[in-house]
Every structure is written in C-alpha cells, then in structure tokens.
Amino acid sequence: MSPVRLVILAILFYIGYRMLRGLGSSGSGQVEEEKKDRAGKEPGVQDVLVEDPVCHTLIPRHQAVRLRQQGKTWYFCSEDCCDRFIEGGETPRDDV
Numbered sequence: 001m002s003p004v005r006l007v008i009l010a011i012l013f014y015i016g017y018r019m020l021r022g023l024g025s026s027g028s029g030q031v032e033e034e035k036k037d038r039a040g041k042e043p044g045v046q047d048v049l050v051e052d053p054v055c056h057t058l059i060p061r062h063q064a065v066r067l068r069q070q071g072k073t074w075y076f077c078s079e080d081c082c083d084r085f086i087e088g089g090e091t092p093r094d095d096v
C-alpha cells in the first residue's frame with residue numbers, strides 16, 4: 001500500500017467527517033458578532049462641540065462628562081473639571 005493512497009483515504013475520510021458534522025449541527029457553530037451601529041444611534045450628535053465651563057475646552061458632546069444641575073446640562077472635558085465645577089459652585093452666566 002502506497003502512502004499516497006493512505007493520504008487520499010485520510011482526506012476523503014476527513015471530508016466525509018466534516019460533511020456529517022456540517023449536516024448535524026446546522027449552523028450552531030456560528031459566532032455571533034455584535035455589530036454596533038455607531039452612526040445610527042444619535043444622528044448628528046457626534047459633530048456637536050460643547051464648551052467646558054471650567055477650562056473652556058471644546059469637546060465633542062458624546063465624549064463629554066455630563067452634569068445636570070438646575071434643569072441645565074453641563075458638559076466637561078473630564079471628571080476633574082466636573083468636580084471643580086461642583087466644588088466651586090460657580091455658574092457661568094453665558095446662556096448657550
């Protein structure tokens with residue numbers, strides 16, 4: 001018996017095995033990947049820049065740290081600025 005025939009037999013056996021498995025488990029091996037629609041969530045919001053009232057940095061609103069105070073929402077570049085804003089208690093007058 002030549003080694004080539006053994007290899008062919010092995011391959012045929014492997015293909016048959018794969019086919020049987022494929023029929024048995026109908027697509028259960030599929031890995032579901034969660035595709036998050038970044039653009040579909042809040043259209044148009046990503047481009048909005050907001051100003052940090054503490055350090056006056058402009059940051060994209062979806063990245064900003066939010067603080068709701070007296071019915072108004074403030075946006076900060078970081079939690080540090082948010083803390084400073086709360087500690088300082090200074091409410092800027094510029095209504096945007």
Ligand SMILES: [Zn+2]
Pocket residue numbers: 052054055056057076077078081
């Ligand atoms: Zn800041």
